[in-house]
Amino acid sequence: MIKDIMLISELGELALIEKIRGYFSIGDSGVLIAIGDDAAVFSADKKNIVTTSDLMSEGVHFDYTYTTFYQVGFRLVISNVSDIYAMGAVPSYLFLNMALTGKRSEEEFDDFLKGVREACEHYNAKVLGGDLSLSIKGDFYSATLIGFADRVKTRSGAKPGHNIFITGNTGDSAAGLAYLKYVKKRIPMEKNMEYTSREIDGTILDTVRRHLIPCACNPETFIDKIKAMIDISDGLLLDLYRICAESRAGALIYRDNIPVSDGVRAIASMLEMDYMDFVLSGGEDYELIITSDSDHLDDCILIGKIIKDGFFFVDSDGIREKFVPKGYTHF
Amino acid sequence: MIKDIMLISELGELALIEKIRGYFSIGDSGVLIAIGDDAAVFSADKKNIVTTSDLMSEGVHFDYTYTTFYQVGFRLVISNVSDIYAMGAVPSYLFLNMALTGKRSEEEFDDFLKGVREACEHYNAKVLGGDLSLSIKGDFYSATLIGFADRVKTRSGAKPGHNIFITGNTGDSAAGLAYLKYVKKRIPMEKNMEYTSREIDGTILDTVRRHLIPCACNPETFIDKIKAMIDISDGLLLDLYRICAESRAGALIYRDNIPVSDGVRAIASMLEMDYMDFVLSGGEDYELIITSDSDHLDDCILIGKIIKDGFFFVDSDGIREKFVPKGYTHF
The missing domain is CATH 3.30.1330.10 (PurM-like, N-terminal domain)
Incomplete structure (x- = not known):
């Protein structure tokens, strides 16, 4: 008798992590x-x-x-x-x-x-x-x-009514990576190094830098206003979903508020891709997603609101559209 | 012009670790x-x-x-x-x-x-x-x-005059591994599982177990008497050398006191190898080497003495022989 073998690649990353969680209560x-x-x-x-x-x-x-x-x-x-x-x-x-x-x-x-x-x-x-x-x-x-x-901030502190902020542009790292995969060569920029190139447009270089020499975002200036927080390592929608899943809540996203860099647009156009795929689902930006009951956080962009249930985009004309959170997973 | 390239495999593990130490003071x-x-x-x-x-x-x-x-x-x-x-x-x-x-x-x-x-x-x-x-x-x-x-025990606390103890047999894990490489098959023993085999001698199975399901040795019963300590992960001589190097001292080893299990002898004989190579230089036994100013530690075996300088075996007839500490390194 041949036994059915389930491969871990078929199970998927989220199921595997749930399995690990189950093993190690x-x-x-x-x-x-x-x-x-x-x-x-x-x-x-x-x-x-x-x-x-x-x-x-x-x-x-x-x-x-x-x-x-x-x-x-x-x-x-x-x-x-x-x-x-x-x-x-x-x-x-x-x-x-x-x-x-x-x-x-x-x-x-x-x-x-x-x-x-x-x-x-x-x-x-x-x-x-x-x-x-x-x-x-x-x-x-x-x-x-x-x-x-001193005081730990978790993913599980989001409540309906909280505003959702991000600390900067998303999609830059994924777009930068897509560009690197396309040109297939190293760009030897380092921290504090002025790197310029005759071949590569400066806007694109800035975006590639977000992938190669990323910054981590320190939330200390508004730490007291943070209710829930996660860093964007696997994409804006997927990481926002993680906050909502741990907090048992949903989210509205004001799609037109999400900032998009010129470099992401330029690379998406060059590669004939949709720039919003980078922005919504690209990983490794290391910006923070924060929920807060404040209406304003210094240097942060308001992109949505926590609701009781479900995931929706809202356009400037008020039309809601359901979305499925997706992003980078390893299996 | 062709540049000379030094590979890390040529530099060796100890030089690489010194390099890392230099980078991160x-x-x-x-x-x-x-x-x-x-x-x-x-x-x-x-x-x-x-x-x-x-x-x-x-x-x-x-x-x-x-x-x-x-x-x-x-x-x-x-x-x-x-x-x-x-x-x-x-x-x-x-x-x-x-x-x-x-x-x-x-x-x-x-x-x-x-x-x-x-x-x-x-x-x-x-x-x-x-x-x-x-x-x-x-x-x-x-x-x-x-x-x-509560009180940390380091490699650097050994002083001339200290006795050197080990907590158990060495070479078993390396001999067990040599046996497994020879038979090229899995032996599905687990913790607490009575595993017996018609094909494999019980003495050899015990030794193979030391490799597959090792124990870590808890020194709590004699912790107050310990002056320097290391676990044997890369071989008795090499790990003893590490204590001596960090303590700026040397060691005498009473070669005849070093315990040798029947399984190590049996596997060495079967594979036509020198069992003392396993005992002195085999890795992953996870026994402890301890230096102490006590003459006796419960359940430990006295195998030598810390001296000011140099590395020597001493036989029961008092003859000294220099040795070069060697064991498992990864490069």
Whole structure:
């Protein structure tokens, strides 16, 4: 008898994560937040210790064809810093794991470490440890970042009536990546480096930079007004859905309020794609989605409102249209 | 002009780790222990928080030809628990990263999680988070484990005159692995499972178990007598060398005192190898090496003495012989 085998690629990422959650229930252990938010939280004496861990594997999260080793290292740190900020915490200590094919050169190894170091210095994180190993079949990096928070901000604090804000443009990173996949070459920009090119338009370069040297967004100036928060790592709609799912609520999105950069429009036009696909579902922008009962947050853009149930776009003429949250998933 | 390119495989693991240490000096940051011990330590209020991170990559740390998914998950946890115990700490919170090829079945995924869960339950660690992703070219796992310690035990506390103890046999895991590579098949033993076989001798099975379902050694009963400590992950001599290097000291080893299991002898004889190679340089036993000014530690074996300088074996007839510490390195 042949047994039916279900592959994890058929199950899908969300089902797999639910499965992991089921395996590791934490019971009554004094842990404040376990699996299911941007990071986990436990307390030591009076401090909230916030921890997140992210991995990057070659061919999935990065491709050396169009990413330098510096940029891979830089991006690894940012994805973790962004998770820590999204909890209302401040990053402190980083642990770095690397499994590398033996064919890597010393120069490539140095470049990767420089990228890690410059990102860590920028966000005040110290590298305290990790692990290094050979890999047979491709490079793999992971990092764990520990931070501290006075008051933790979760995904589950959204309530009907809250306004929904974002801290900046979305879709830039995904559009930048699409451009890089199209030109199939590295653009060796680094932090603080003035990079100009005769071949590439400046607007497009700015957008590509959002992918290669991303920023993590620190919400400290309006932290007291935040009720729920998540960082955009898998797309505006999917990450907004995660806030709503954890808060048992729905959302209206004022579609015309969503900011779109010139670079996203330019790249979408060049590649004959719909720019709103980048804006709504592109990952790795590391902007924050915030819900608040305030009508205004400095430097943030109001893009919607939390409602009891359902997901709708609202146009400026008031017409509602249902939407299905989708974004980047790994399986 | 062709530029000379130095590959990381030519530099070697120790040089690469020194390079990493150079990149990430922590300065005056309030961190108690950074790169260079079994785990890093920082304090939050009055608590010492001890963190370690380990990775496992397919084809290097495990091979599914002769390792079940359960066993891979179990071993991933143990390697981290052992590092936490080696700091005199108690394990608490685990973060799990997985990059898996899409061809993994749900059953394999479940088996891996069961292995992680049973090891975590045994050592009282809670899984709080992590990351899951597709991998193009092979499976990678990493885990970060956070623990707490009242008084941290480091590698650097050894002084000339200290006795050197180990907590149990060494070489068993490496011999078990050599046996598995020879028979090229899985032995589906699990924690608490009575596994017997008509084909495999019981002594050999016990030794193979040390590789597939290892134990981490908790030093709590003699913690007050410990001056320096490390767990044996890369071999008795190499890990003893690490204590000596961090403590700026040397060591005498009473070679005849080193315990050798019947299983190691049996496997070495079967494979026509020298059993002392397993015992002195085999990795992943997760026994502890301890230095102490006591003459006796419960359940530990006295195997040598810390001296000012140099590395020597001493036989029962008092003859000294220099040795070069070697063990498992990844490059």
